[in-house]
Amino acid sequence: MIIIYSVNNLPRLVGAALTERLTVMPAVVITGARQTGKSTLAEHLAGARQYRSLDDLDVRELAARDPAALVGSPGPLTLDEVQREPGLLPAVKRAIDRDRRPGRFLLTGSANLLMMRQVSESLAGRASYLTLWPMTRGELLGEGRAGRWAELLETPDEDWLDLLNAAPADAEDWRVLARRGGFPTPAHTMKQARERAIWFDGYVRTYLERDIQDLAAISALPDFRRLMRAACLRIGQLLNQTELGRDTALPQPTVHRWLNLLEMSYQLIRLPAYAVNRTKRLIKTPKIYWGDTGLALHLAGSDEPTGALLENLILHDLVAWRDASLGGATLSYWRTATGEEVDFVIEHQGRLLPIEVKATARPGLRDAAPLRIFQDEYGKKAGAGLLLHTGHKTEWLTAGVLAVPWWRVL
Numbered sequence: 414m415i416i417i418y419s420v421n422n423l424p425r426l427v428g429a430a431l432t433e434r435l436t437v438m439p440a441v442v443i444t445g446a447r448q449t450g451k452s453t454l455a456e457h458l459a460g461a462r463q464y465r466s467l468d469d470l471d472v473r474e475l476a477a478r479d480p481a482a483l484v485g486s487p488g489p490l491t492l493d494e495v496q497r498e499p500g501l502l503p504a505v506k507r508a509i510d511r512d513r514r515p516g517r518f519l520l521t522g523s524a525n526l527l528m529m530r531q532v533s534e535s536l537a538g539r540a541s542y543l544t545l546w547p548m549t550r551g552e553l554l555g556e557g558r559a560g561r562w563a564e565l566l567e568t569p570d571e572d573w574l575d576l577l578n579a580a581p582a583d584a585e586d587w588r589v590l591a592r593r594g595g596f597p598t599p600a601h602t603m604k605q606a607r608e609r610a611i612w613f614d615g616y617v618r619t620y621l622e623r624d625i626q627d628l629a630a631i632s633a634l635p636d637f638r639r640l641m642r643a644a645c646l647r648i649g650q651l652l653n654q655t656e657l658g659r660d661t662a663l664p665q666p667t668v669h670r671w672l673n674l675l676e677m678s679y680q681l682i683r684l685p686a687y688a689v690n691r692t693k694r695l696i697k698t699p700k701i702y703w704g705d706t707g708l709a710l711h712l713a714g715s716d717e718p719t720g721a722l723l724e725n726l727i728l729h730d731l732v733a734w735r736d737a738s739l740g741g742a743t744l745s746y747w748r749t750a751t752g753e754e755v756d757f758v759i760e761h762q763g764r765l766l767p768i769e770v771k772a773t774a775r776p777g778l779r780d781a782a783p784l785r786i787f788q789d790e791y792g793k794k795a796g797a798g799l800l801l802h803t804g805h806k807t808e809w810l811t812a813g814v815l816a817v818p819w820w821r822v823l
Contacts, residue, residue, distance in 0.1 A: 466495050509539045636663060702729075
């Protein structure tokens, strides 16, 4: 069963996974950026569970003073925004160790608890983790899904054309979707650009003045916002911390620490480079993207999305699909020493699916060249590749490269 809740009863991608995991694990932890819908999802279950939010000062005080009393309820308990009192998790651990019934705790947080230094308890073996990203296009359409990545991986390459043409799909201007982003309120309920600008401005102010302070004490908020803007202007580029520091007049260690905070709070996404040796992926330079394209455009001070924002839309859908699945897929990009590059690589059960994104309505053979180079490099391990574009025609550009409108996949 997929959990349904407002905005306007739209199902969320993680709904089925959440329901399943609550029947298996003593605790389920849902993390994600502020305003992605975690609290609404948690409140939907409140009819069968106690619901307590650490945004409530009384609850937060109790969590700090007597966490055992807060988690001692015999029935199922939902604790919202647990990152606001990291010391609460050891009490949850002790409660689970006394009673390991499935579904005892549903915890939500607006930061990646596993990356927070002040969180010493990961609930290993006691909790299942889910990430709630801003809404995908499939969620905004009311279908509670991400793109058709799993179907493509499960379908023989030669049947992709029939698979993608068979399903109904409506063309959409990707730039409109990029401006709206995926936060439920601006993406679904606000129709005017000015309304969304007001919402995004308030979001950034709240994030800087309250949310980020839960993670680290930052007094130079204008400098932090300037770094956010600089990162948004480099979407889809290799991360160069020295260059970012020079352009923002910040020391490199500060840039490094603040980028980690942005990633911890699900604003920034680092995409690693693909390498056969997984250790080398940690060494190679990542590319940077943003968690929400609408917010990224607002921070960058632009209303005209570039092709990098189309890449960001695709990556957002990919990470939402990956994090709601149990399949163990990994995401990366691929780049050679001579500059040939494939935007995204899905690695799943020993298979590689390379994806190139082009903001053009008429892709040609030249656009397919990076995919062919990748396929030559990895042989049978790499199947057919996708070239996602902004036009309307789905066709094989060459053997092993299917050109398909982005909206037929998302």
